[in-house]
Amino acid sequence: MSELINNSENRKKKLKELILRLHKGDSEQEVRQELIQSLTNIPYGEVVEVEQELISEGLPEQEVLKLCDVHSAVLKGNIDLTTVKKIPDGHPVDVFIKENKELNQLCQSINQSLRxxxxNEAGDIPKLVLKLRGQFNALFDVDKHYQRKEYLLFPFLEKQGITGPPKVMWGKHDEIRELIKGSIELLQTEGISRDELIASSEIVLRPAIKGVMEMTTKEEEILFPMALDKLTEVDWYEIHKQQLEIGFCLYDPPTKWKPSWVESSELQELNKMGENIQLPTGSFSVEELMAILNTLPVDITFVDKNDKVKYFSQSPERIFQRNRAILNRDVRLCHPPASAHIVDKIVEDFKSGKASRAPFWINIGGNLIHIEYFALRNEKGEYLGVLEVSHNVSVYRKLEGEQRILSYSK
Incomplete structure (x- = not known):
């Protein structure tokens, strides 16, 4: 078939026919070849409309879910993106795309580890297993990327009547999450051999990586262009304001996007919303609280009762670098795999009430660093989480005598 189909309705009819052929079991290669011959570049909006129509016409969502990877592979590189709107730096879609870049780089690193x-290059299997475990721990950060789509982006699409594709994509998210969890569990198997790892890589490890990478293509070729067309700037600003509550994936946006019609800063908005934070012994504004926490000569990190990292201070002399990509991440996945069992032990003992403090001190670059974990409990003794406090105490070891005369530190 050599003639091009230019009419939108005919194009969608042909695309639907090709997807249903995949559903019946026709070869991907044959369908792809016919698609290339007859549909050259398909506008991204039509792909979404066809998925929506298939679901409306009775094709079960689970069937569309099964076909999702196949028809995405067939369509890859054949979707017309020439009319996609320009994305400003720091815009929610810009953040999603930058995260995708990090995810693809991580997946390539994992592929290299699997190669x-x-x-026969991998002589030290236990060492490679630890490396892979760390890589898959980092890959599970994609959960926050997916949650921002599910809880922030999809509701706005649904208001526009676009319900089918988000459901299908959410189903793929869940599949990918389970594959990554399965990979992490596999890599935690005590004494796992090289042969066992190789045998399992095609079952969970490689499918997890493939799922993540294919999802980035679906987002950038179909979901995001369509969302940019459908959502208003007001919608995007609502998403922008709420995204930090869920957290970022492997990337901390350096640019804060703000539409031209927004006059106040985020900090001013927070101060307006909350006014003063009232405590039993006094109160302060959000701005004052931030200044206090960031002036203390210690690094503070708070992990809530569900083991999620919820806050870290930003003192000018941080010992351990943090960025907002760790927010709402499981604390176990924020530490090297070799020390994850220590984190587990501390959290378990704090929750049970067996302990309330756990101090450590280590030497880093000639400095003595004191790290202490504190169990946080309310007045009833109920567990609220863990506070990690890190402090460079080298200067205190050098103190002698007394200092009673005023002098200023730098």
Whole structure:
């Protein structure tokens, strides 16, 4: 078939026919070849409309979910993106795309680790397993990327009557999450051998990576262009304001996007919303509280009762670098795999009431660093979470005598 189909309705009819052929079991290669011959570049909006129509016409969502990867592979590179709107720096879609770049780089690193495993280059298997465990721990950060889509972006699409594709994509998110969890569990198997790892890589490890990478393509070729067309700037600003509550994935946006019609800063908005934070012994504004926490000569990190990192201070002399990508991440996934069991032990003992403080001190670059974990409890003794406090105490070891005369530190 050599003639091009230019009419939108005919294009959608043909696309639907090709997807249903995949549903019946026709070869991907044959369908892809016919698609290339007859549909050259398909506008991204039509792909979404066809998925929506298939669901409306009775094709079960689970069937569309099964077909999702297949028809996405067939469509890859054949979707017309020439009319996609320009995305400002720091815009929610810009953040999603920057996260995708980090995710793809991480997946490539994991693929390299798996190639080392499958060749005879990997002599130290336990060391490689630890490396892979760390990589898959980091990959599970994609959960926050997906949650921002599910809880912030999808509701706005649904208001526009676009319900089918978000449901299908959410189903794919859940599949990918389970594959990554399965990969982490596999890599935690005590004494797992090289042969066992290689045998399992095609079952969970590689499908997890493939799922993540294919999802980035679906987002950038279909979901985001369509969302940019459908959502208003007001909608996007609502998403922008709420995204930090869920957190970022492997990336901390350096640019704060703000539409031209927004006059006040985020900090001013917070102060207006909350006014003063009232405590039993006094009160302060959000601005004052931030200044206090960031002036203390210690690093503070708070992990809530559900083991999620919820806050870190930003003192000028941080010992351990943090960025907002760790917010709402499981605390176990924020530490090297070799020390994850220590984190588990501390959290478990704090929750049970067996302990309330756990001090450590280590040498880093000639400095003595004191790190202490505190169990946080309310007045009833109920567990609220963990406070990690890190402090460079080298200067205190050098103190002698007394200092009673006024002098200023730098």
């Amino acid at each position: 080392e495993l499958e060749s």
